[in-house]
Amino acid sequence: MNTKLLEIENLSVHFYTPEGIVRAVDGITFDVAAGETLGLVGESGCGKSVTSLSILGLIASPPGKIKSGHIMFENQDLLDLDSEELRRIRGRDIAIIFQEPMTSLNPVLTIGRQVAEPLIIHKGLSKSEAYKEAKIWLEHVKIPAARMRLNDYPHQLSGGMRQRAMIAMAMVCGPKLLIADEPTTALDVTIQAQILALMIGLKEELGMSLLLITHDLGVIAQMASRVLVMYAGELVEEASTLDLFDRPFHPYTQGLLKSIPRLATSSKDRKQRLNEISGTVPLLTEVMPGCKFAQRCPHVFDQCREHRPELFPIGDGQRARCWLKNYPEQRKPDA
Numbered sequence: 514m515n516t517k518l519l520e521i522e523n524l525s526v527h528f529y530t531p532e533g534i535v536r537a538v539d540g541i542t543f544d545v546a547a548g549e550t551l552g553l554v555g556e557s558g559c560g561k562s563v564t565s566l567s568i569l570g571l572i573a574s575p576p577g578k579i580k581s582g583h584i585m586f587e588n589q590d591l592l593d594l595d596s597e598e599l600r601r602i603r604g605r606d607i608a609i610i611f612q613e614p615m616t617s618l619n620p621v622l623t624i625g626r627q628v629a630e631p632l633i634i635h636k637g638l639s640k641s642e643a644y645k646e647a648k649i650w651l652e653h654v655k656i657p658a659a660r661m662r663l664n665d666y667p668h669q670l671s672g673g674m675r676q677r678a679m680i681a682m683a684m685v686c687g688p689k690l691l692i693a694d695e696p697t698t699a700l701d702v703t704i705q706a707q708i709l710a711l712m713i714g715l716k717e718e719l720g721m722s723l724l725l726i727t728h729d730l731g732v733i734a735q736m737a738s739r740v741l742v743m744y745a746g747e748l749v750e751e752a753s754t755l756d757l758f759d760r761p762f763h764p765y766t767q768g769l770l771k772s773i774p775r776l777a778t779s780s781k782d783r784k785q786r787l788n789e790i791s792g793t794v795p796l797l798t799e800v801m802p803g804c805k806f807a808q809r810c811p812h813v814f815d816q817c818r819e820h821r822p823e824l825f826p827i828g829d830g831q832r833a834r835c836w837l838k839n840y841p842e843q844r845k846p847d848a
């Protein structure tokens with residue numbers, strides 16, 4: 514069983530701004546298999562959210578424009594659909610949850626109405642059936658006193674409870690694909706663990722695919738079976754989660770892994786271990802001939818500044834956009 518549910522091919526998304534053309538997503542290609550949890554990881558500003566919004570047809574235009582590519586979902590190109598057809602797919606077949614529930618929850622509508630509405634719109638349930646179902650879903654995502662919560666407004670719930678309500682709203686119609694964009698970033702660690710456990714449970718139970726977007730490799734390790742690493746609008750590495758942690762190839766991936774804070778007893782220890790990648794993401798308005806990571810890469814050599822590497826196969830489903838594949842002698846052992 515390895516049927517592809519979503520296939521993204523050479524997707525490029527630009528924003529036309531006073532500062533120039535922002536190449537937020539620059540020719541990415543990947544797929545999500547049925548039932549799989551795929552992680553998409555990268556620093557803030559590298560194009561993760563623009564990728565997820567593109568899949569749902571939610572890029573505001575202007576200033577945004579999908580410059581090229583195909584987004585095949587169950588063999589139809591979502592980029593060919595009109596807004597009405599996309600609306601039908603959104604919520605029913607593909608759902609999204611965001612970091613901040615208040616961006617998807619409407620502050621002036623009750624939780625019950627917001628969880629029930631997709632069932633009325635997409636599944637044709639009557640109002641009373643939909644509310645009954647909504648209550649079951651609030652229980653399912655472990656919101657206590659679900660019946661009472663149906664009448665609450667979003668501001669009456671805690672952050673964690675709002676996140677649960679948003680998950681219920683995303684899940685009611687049984688989507689085939691759930692896109693979770695930094696679903697737990699705004700939550701404290703205990704709540705984060707509970708929400709992740711909830712998502713794992715629902716995913717197993719419903720057999721849907723999950724595209725999990727995060728800057729947190731710890732979350733990836735817990736949840737995803739395969740990982741894509743994004744940098745400055747491009748995919749720079751793809752690997753199974755095991756391989757990515759075990760033998761990361763790209764210097765950017767290696768830097769990300771080194772920057773995971775570990776438990777340290779003394780502050781001296783902590784300083785040694787918190788190893789940030791130096792420098793910042795290049796301006797996405799600039800067009801550079803070489804590798805986009807060259808300015809920050811500890812292994813950089815001439816080839817990297819002049820020519821853009823492709824995603825070279827490293828073996829066993831692993832790929833990396835790095836010239837070290839062809840010039841392994843350039844890798845500095847102590848970097």
Ligand SMILES: Nc1ncnc2c1ncn2[C@@H]1O[C@H](COP(=O)(O)OP(=O)(O)O)[C@@H](O)[C@H]1O
Pocket residue numbers: 528529530535537555556557558559560561562563564573576577797
């Ligand atoms: N509406 C917009 N107008 C201009 N630039 C945008 C817009 N939305 C996103 N961008 C730019 O696209 C890039 C990628 O953003 P985003 O996908 O949100 O990053 P991430 O989710 O990885 O943190 C950033 O440089 C961001 O400033």
Ligand SMILES: [Mg+2]
Pocket residue numbers: 561562563694695
């Ligand atoms: Mg984002």
